[in-house]
Structure formats: C-alpha cells, structure tokens
C-alpha cells in the first residue's frame with residue numbers, strides 16, 4: 001500500500017491532525033535536503049512536501065520564489081533531486097511528496113519522471129498547474145506506478161467541482177485557504193472555516209489546509225475545521241534563519257490537537 005494511504009488511515013483511526021511541511025529542494029544546496037527531511041520527520045511531520053525549483057513558479061509567493069532562485073543557482077536539477085530522495089528514502093518512513101509545475105516534468109519526460117520517482121520512493125505529486133481536465137497526461141501513469149496525485153481545491157471552486165475533484169482524488173485534498181499565491185498571511189478570509197467545512201462535507205478524503213499558515217495559532221485554528229495543515233513559506237524562512245526550534249513548535253501545534261482530541 002502507498003505510504004500516503006497508510007498514514008491517512010492511521011490519522012483517521014487515531015483522530016490525529018496532520019502537519020505537512022514544505023521545503024524547496026536545493027535551497028542551501030542539495031546536500032542539505034536529507035538533513036532537512038530527517039529533521040522534519042523527527043520533529044513529527046506527517047509527510048513532507050518537496051518543491052522542485054523552477055524559473056516561472058506562478059503560484060509561489062516571494063519567499064518560495066527566492067528559495068527557488070537560490071536552489072537554481074546552486075545548480076539543482078530535477079534529476080539530482082530524485083537521486084537525493086532515493087538516497088534518503090531507506091532511512092525515512094514518512095511519505096515524500098514532490099511539488100512541481102508541469103514544465104520541468106514535461107522536459108524530463110512524464111513517464112520517465114514518474115518511473116524514476118517511484119523507484120526513488122516518492123509517494124505523491126502535487127501539480128498545481130495541471131487542471132483536472134488535463135489529468136489524462138499524468139494520472140494513468142501515476143496510477144500505474146502507485147504514485148498518488150494530490151488534488152487541490154480553492155476558495156473559489158464551486159461545490160460541484162469540489163465534489164468531482166474529491167471523487168477522483170487520492171490521499172488527501174489540498175484545500176487552498178487564500179486567493180492568490182503562497183506566503184505567510186496575518187489574516188484569513190472570514191469564510192475560510194466555512195469553506196473548509198464545505199470541502200470536508202463532500203470529500204471522502206482527509207482535507208488539509210494550506211497557504212498562508214505561519215503561526216502555531218493558525219495551525220490550531222485551521223485544524224478546527226479540517227484534518228491537517230500544510231506550511232511552506234514559514235518553514236523555508238525558519239530553515240534559512242536556522243530557527244529549528246521554531247519549526248518544532250509549529251509542528252507541535254498540530255501535535256497538541258492530537259493529545260486533546
């Protein structure tokens with residue numbers, strides 16, 4: 001069974017709240033990636049989302065864009081990221097999810113990318129610029145190798161579309177909590193809680209909230225309405241500032257829910 005499926009089953013059975021940190025592969029060089037992954041696993045991450053640096057990252061805010069530029073300057077390539085993940089996989093148990101735009105994987109060769117990812121122990125893919133209508137390009141191949149495509153829904157997705165996406169979905173639903181690009185926010189739209197509950201009501205998969213979440217309070221607040229959170233920009237920033245204990249605190253904010261529930 002795919003590692004994501006196993007973990008989803010576990011969190012459901014135990015009423016756990018998930019915490020998925022995002023990191024940009026190659027920020028601080030690819031040598032740093034295995035250390036970052038093992039640190040995050042030890043700190044209690046449910047799964048880890050690994051970004052592939054790309055020159056035109058349309059959904060990325062300034063923090064992740066800058067991390068991507070640094071990673072590209074370090075010479076990070078998709079191939080090298082997959083090789084690095086293969087190297088760390090034997091000592092890491094949590095699911096590893098690659099987040100990339102379509103362009104790098106088309107350049108790599110879609111089937112080759114999925115095949116190599118599968119052999120490297122990659123469990124899932126987040127492909128923000130792949131619309132459901134175009135999934136045929138990737139989904140059958142992903143299915144063939146047992147790599148799960150994680151679908152995104154947004155604040156503006158109509159209920160019908162959310163239903164369609166969650167019925168096709170695997171693993172969990174990524175519910176985007178802001179209108180716009182990634183990056184820490186001070187405030188969220190008033191309707192976020194309601195929106196998450198709406199997504200949850202039509203989804204048979206766990207629903208995780210992501211975009212803008214940057215404090216332990218945000219983590220707890222979002223977790224009132226869904227099954228877990230995804231945090232990117234803040235994690236990237238804290239790694240850069242070497243504030244490792246602040247990363248542990250953020251992850252613990254999801255753990256606290258686990259013990260209360």
Ligand SMILES: O=P(O)(O)OC[C@@H](O)[C@@H](O)c1c[nH]c2ccccc12
Pocket residue numbers: 022049051059060064099128181182183184210211212213230231232233234
């Ligand atoms: O950075 P934030 O606001 O915490 O959002 C998570 C996010 O970084 C990560 O999941 C991500 C990075 N780039 C993306 C592009 C699209 C969807 C999601 C992502």
